[in-house]
Amino acid sequence: xxxxxxxxxxxxxxxxxxxxxxxxxxxxxxxxxxxxxxxxxxxxxxxxxxxxxxxxxxxxxxxxxxxxxxxxxxxxxxxxxxxxxxxxxxxxxxxxxxxxxxxxxxxxxxxxxxxxxxxxxxxxxxxxxxxxxxxxxxxxxxxxxxxxxxxxxxxxxxxxxxxxxxxxxxxxxxxxxxxxxxxxxxxxxxxxxxxxxxxxxxxxxxxxxxxxxxxxxxxxxxxxxxxxxxxxxxxxxxxxxxxxxxxxxxxxxxxxxxxxxxxxxxxxxxxxxxxxxxxxxxxxxxxxxxxxxxxxxxxxxxxxxxxxxxxxxxxxxxxxxxxxx
Amino acid sequence: xxxxxxxxxxxxxxxxxxxxxxxxxxxxxxxxxxxxxxxxxxxxxxxxxxxxxxxxxxxxxxxxxxxxxxxxxxxxxxxxxxxxxxxxxxxxxxxxxxxxxxxxxxxxxxxxxxxxxxxxxxxxxxxxxxxxxxxxxxxxxxxxxxxxxxxxxxxxxxxxxxxxxxxxxxxxxxxxxxxxxxxxxxxxxxxxxxxxxxxxxxxxxxxxxxxxxxxxxxxxxxxxxxxxxxxxxxxxxxxxxxxxxxxxxxxxxxxxxxxxxxxxxxxxxxxxxxxxxxxxxxxxxxxxxxxxxxxxxxxxxxxxxxxxxxxxxxxxxxxxxxxxx
DNA sequence: GGAGGGGCGGACAACGTTGTCAAGCAGGTG
DNA sequence: CACCTGCTTGACAACGTTGTCCGCCCCTCC
Numbered sequence: 001x002x003x004x005x006x007x008x009x010x011x012x013x014x015x016x017x018x019x020x021x022x023x024x025x026x027x028x029x030x031x032x033x034x035x036x037x038x039x040x041x042x043x044x045x046x047x048x049x050x051x052x053x054x055x056x057x058x059x060x061x062x063x064x065x066x067x068x069x070x071x072x073x074x075x076x077x078x079x080x081x082x083x084x085x086x087x088x089x090x091x092x093x094x095x096x097x098x099x100x101x102x103x104x105x106x107x108x109x110x111x112x113x114x115x116x117x118x119x120x121x122x123x124x125x126x127x128x129x130x131x132x133x134x135x136x137x138x139x140x141x142x143x144x145x146x147x148x149x150x151x152x153x154x155x156x157x158x159x160x161x162x163x164x165x166x167x168x169x170x171x172x173x174x175x176x177x178x179x180x181x182x183x184x185x186x187x188x189x190x191x192x193x194x195x196x197x198x199x200x201x202x203x204x205x206x207x208x209x210x211x212x213x214x215x216x217x218x219x220x221x222x223x224x225x226x227x228x229x230x231x232x233x234x235x236x237x238x239x240x241x242x243x244x245x246x247x248x249x250x251x252x253x254x255x256x257x258x259x260x261x262x263x264x265x266x267x268x269x270x271x272x273x274x275x276x277x278x279x280x281x282x283x284x285x286x287x288x289x290x291x292x293x294x295x296x297x298x299x300x301x302x303x304x305x306x307x308x309x310x311x312x313x314x315x316x317x318x319x320x321x322x323x324x325x
Numbered sequence: 326x327x328x329x330x331x332x333x334x335x336x337x338x339x340x341x342x343x344x345x346x347x348x349x350x351x352x353x354x355x356x357x358x359x360x361x362x363x364x365x366x367x368x369x370x371x372x373x374x375x376x377x378x379x380x381x382x383x384x385x386x387x388x389x390x391x392x393x394x395x396x397x398x399x400x401x402x403x404x405x406x407x408x409x410x411x412x413x414x415x416x417x418x419x420x421x422x423x424x425x426x427x428x429x430x431x432x433x434x435x436x437x438x439x440x441x442x443x444x445x446x447x448x449x450x451x452x453x454x455x456x457x458x459x460x461x462x463x464x465x466x467x468x469x470x471x472x473x474x475x476x477x478x479x480x481x482x483x484x485x486x487x488x489x490x491x492x493x494x495x496x497x498x499x500x501x502x503x504x505x506x507x508x509x510x511x512x513x514x515x516x517x518x519x520x521x522x523x524x525x526x527x528x529x530x531x532x533x534x535x536x537x538x539x540x541x542x543x544x545x546x547x548x549x550x551x552x553x554x555x556x557x558x559x560x561x562x563x564x565x566x567x568x569x570x571x572x573x574x575x576x577x578x579x580x581x582x583x584x585x586x587x588x589x590x591x592x593x594x595x596x597x598x599x600x601x602x603x604x605x606x607x608x609x610x611x612x613x614x615x616x617x618x619x620x621x622x623x624x625x626x627x628x629x630x631x632x633x634x635x636x637x638x639x640x641x642x643x644x645x646x647x648x649x650x
Numbered sequence: 651g652g653a654g655g656g657g658c659g660g661a662c663a664a665c666g667t668t669g670t671c672a673a674g675c676a677g678g679t680g
Numbered sequence: 681c682a683c684c685t686g687c688t689t690g691a692c693a694a695c696g697t698t699g700t701c702c703g704c705c706c707c708t709c710c
Contacts, residue, residue, distance in 0.1 A: 043431070043434060044435055045437060046436040047376045050372040058415075066404065067394075067398050067400070068397075072392045072393075079391065088415050088417070088433075088436070089416065089417070090413050091404075093404060108413075110370075110371050111372070112370060112372060133366075245591065248591075253596075265589075265590070266573075266590070266591045269573055269578075270591070271595075
C-alpha cells in the first residue's frame with residue numbers, strides 16, 4: 001500500500017480510502033490510485049486489516065467428517081450463507097474425537113474467527129467458556145452442548161422421527177421391530193433410541209436393540225443374533241445413514257422390512273426402495289449459519305433452540321409385510 | 326499479551342518467548358508466565374503473528390462443490406494432510422463458475438494463504454500470474470490449468486479409464502456403445518470422450534454421443550433418442566458419477582449393459598451391481614496436498630504432473646450381454 | 651577483588667492497515 | 681476583505697506480535 005501511495009503520489013490514507021470505497025476522495029485522485037494498484041498488482045493484506053479492525057470475516061466450522069454426505073451437505077449450506085455475508089469458512093473434521101474437536105475450536109479461536117458452528121463430538125464444552133465470554137458467537141448443530149453452556153442450537157427432531165418410523169412399521173403389522181444404531185453416548189443415537197422405545201411401549205424388548213459403531217462385521221453378527229432369536233424381529237429400524245447402508249449390505253439382498261434414519265442417494269433405486277425418515281442437512285446448515293449471523297449483527301437475546309422437522313419417505317422397504325424374510 | 330506480561334511481572338518479549346517455546350527463559354519465570362496465561366485465558370492473536378512473520382499456516386482449497394461425494398472425499402484427504410502440517414484449511418465451492426473460482430482464489434490470496442489447491446472451473450488462469458510471481462504455491466487437481474500456467478498438477482487417467490471401460494464392453498460383445506457425459510468444455514469430460522473414441526476406432530458413431538449437463542429430463546430424452554435409433558446402442562458408458570446415477574434413474578430398472586466413470590456408494594447393492602471405472606478422490610487430494618507442502622518446504626524444481634491410475638470394478642452391469650434390454 | 655563470559659530479561663522497532671484529527675483549499679456570504 | 685463551510689487530503693498513532701539488540705546479574709577464573 002505504501003508503494004501504491006508513492007506511485008500515485010498520494011498519502012497512505014488516501015489509498016486506504018480508495019481501497020475501502022470510503023467517500024471523500026476526488027474521482028480523479030481515486031482513478032490515479034486505482035491505476036497504481038493495477039500496475040503494481042497490489043492486494044490488501046487482510047491480516048493487517050484484521051489486526052487493526054478486529055473483524056476477521058471468517059467463520060469456523062467443526063463437523064465430524066466432510067466426507068460423510070450428511071456433513072458435506074451441511075457444509076455446503078453453511079458455506080453459501082457465509083459467502084453471502086462476505087466471509088470465508090475455515091473448516092475441520094473432528095472425526096468424532098472430543099480432543100480433536102477442542103483443538104479445532106481453540107485453533108479457530110486463536111485465529112479470531114468471528115463465529116463458530118460446532119457439531120460437537122464430546123460432552124465437555126467447558127473449554128468454550130472463555131471464548132463465549134470473550135464474545136465469540138457460537139452455534140451448535142445436530143447435537144446440543146453440555147447442559148451448562150447456553151448457546152443457539154439447531155437439532156433435528158430425532159425422537160419424533162424415530163417414533164414416526166416405528167409407527168409406520170407398526171401400521172404395517174410389525175410387532176417385533178429391531179433397532180440398530182450408534183453408541184448411545186452420541187446424542188442423536190440416544191434420542192432416536194428414546195423415540196423408538198416410547199413408540200413401542202409395551203412391545204419394547206431390549207434384546208431387539210443393538211447399539212455400537214457400525215462396522216460391517218459387527219452388523220452382520222448382530223443380524224445373525226437377532227434372526228436367531230426364538231422370537232426374531234420382522235422389521236428393522238436403522239439409526240443413521242451409514243448404519244442403514246451397512247445393514248443393507250449385511251442383509252445381502254434378503255428382503256426385510258426396514259426403515260432407516262437419514263435419506264441417502266440411490267435409496268430410491270434399490271429393490272425395494274428404502275423407506276427413510278429424512279433429515280435436511282442443508283437446511284440445518286443454513287439455519288445454523290443464519291442464527292450465527294443474527295448474533296453477529298448484534299442480537300443479544302436469549303439463546304434460541306430450533307428443532308427441524310423430519311420427513312417419512314415411503315419407497316417400499318418400510319411397507320413389506322411381516323414374515324417376508 | 327501485554328496483560329499477561331504485567332500480571333506475571335515480566336516484559337512482553339518474555340511472554341512471547343514462553344508462548345513460542347523459545348530457549349533462554351528461566352524455568353521459574355516461564356512457570357509464572359504460564360500461570361498468568363491460564364489465569365487470564367490468554368490466547369495468541371494469530372493475525373498479529375501472521376502480520377509479523379508472513380506465514381499464515383493456512384491453505385486455500387477451491388473445489389466445485391463440497392456436497393459432491395467426489396470433492397468431499399478429496400477435501401477430507403487434503404484437510405488431513407494440511408492439519409498434519411499444523412495448518413488450517415480455507416475452502417470454497419466454485420459451483421463450476423469461473424467467476425466464482427477467481428473470486429475465491431483472489432480472496433484466499435488477499436488473506437495470504439501459504440498455498441492453494443485449485444480444481445479449476447474455468448479456462449482462464451491469467452489472474453494467477455501475479456500470485457505465482459508473488460511466491461504463492463499452487464497445485465491444480467482433477468483438471469489442468471490453462472497451457473501458459475506452469476504449476477504442479479494431479480490428474481486422473483481419464484482417457485485411459487474411458488478406454489478401459491469401452492474395452493470391457495467390447496469384450497462382452499457390444500459394438501454399439503453410447504457415451505453420456507458432461508459438456509466437453511470440462512477437461513475431464515473431453516478426455517473421457519477422447520478415450521472412448523480412440524478405443525472404439527471404426528466403431529465410433531457420433532450419433533451415440535450425448536454430452537450436456539446431466540439434468541434428469543435431458544438424460545431421459547437422450548435415452549429415448551438413443552434407443553429410438555435404427556441401430557440403437559446395446560451398452561452405455563456414462564461419463565461421471567452424477568451422470569451414472571441420473572442415467573440409472575432414467576432407465577427405470579431396465580437392464581442395460583452399463584459402465585460408469587467414478588465409483589459411488591451403493592453401486593454394489595443395485596441390481597445388477599454397477600460396474601465402474603473408479604477414481605480415488607482421497608488419493609488425489611492427498612497427492613495434491615503433499616505436492617503443495619513439498620513446494621512450501623522449498624522445492625523449486627520444475628513443475629510436476631502426476632497422473633493417478635483408475636481401476637475397473639466389475640459388479641454385473643458391465644457384463645450384461647448385448648440384447649438384454 | 652576484578653575482569654570476562656554466559657544466561658536471562660527487557661526496550662524498541664517493524665509488519666500493513668485503519669481511525670482520529672487536523673490542515674489546506676476553494677467558494678460563498680456578511 | 682474576513683469569516684465560515686464543505687470538500688479533499690495527509691500525518692500520526694495504534695492494533696498484537698516478533699526480531700534485533702542491548703544491558704543486567706551472577707558465576708567463574710585469574
